[in-house]
Amino acid sequence: MKSWLKIAGCMLAAAVLVAATDNTAGAKEIEVKMGADTGQLVYVPKKIEAAPGDTIKWTMNKAGPHNAVFEGPKSADPAVAKSMSQTKLLNKPKDSYISTIPANAKPGDYAFNCTPHKSAGMGGVLTVK
Numbered sequence: 186m187k188s189w190l191k192i193a194g195c196m197l198a199a200a201v202l203v204a205a206t207d208n209t210a211g212a213k214e215i216e217v218k219m220g221a222d223t224g225q226l227v228y229v230p231k232k233i234e235a236a237p238g239d240t241i242k243w244t245m246n247k248a249g250p251h252n253a254v255f256e257g258p259k260s261a262d263p264a265v266a267k268s269m270s271q272t273k274l275l276n277k278p279k280d281s282y283i284s285t286i287p288a289n290a291k292p293g294d295y296a297f298n299c300t301p302h303k304s305a306g307m308g309g310v311l312t313v314k
């Protein structure tokens with residue numbers, strides 16, 4: 186009985202340790218609509234705040250085709266910007282893809298835009314905390 190308690194205590198301590206050190210434990214998914222419900226060429230929202238390990242779900246909404254390409258030179262870490270980029274154009278409402286913010290992503294701003302609508306101002310900024 187006593188040793189059973191000891192084992193249970195160790196397991197609990199290990200579980201607490203894992204929860205405290207795993208920074209993906211509280212990862213969240215942020216949904217970004219591509220194209221406003223009213224048909225404007227914008228991302229909704231266009232300002233995103235997230236942490237390493239979080240994911241961004243880009244969903245085609247209105248007035249496609251759209252994509253979501255991060256700009257290396259306007260990002261805190263160009264390699265991370267490239268890894269999160271979604272170059273494929275989506276045209277069908279509700280089609281989506283997911284970008285994961287790497288665990289080692291450098292904090293700072295990452296600018297993104299839509300290739301066909303960049304000149305129309307379709308862009309946004311992800312701030313990694």
Ligand SMILES: [Cu+2]
Nearest residue numbers: 250251299302
């Ligand atoms: Cu677009």
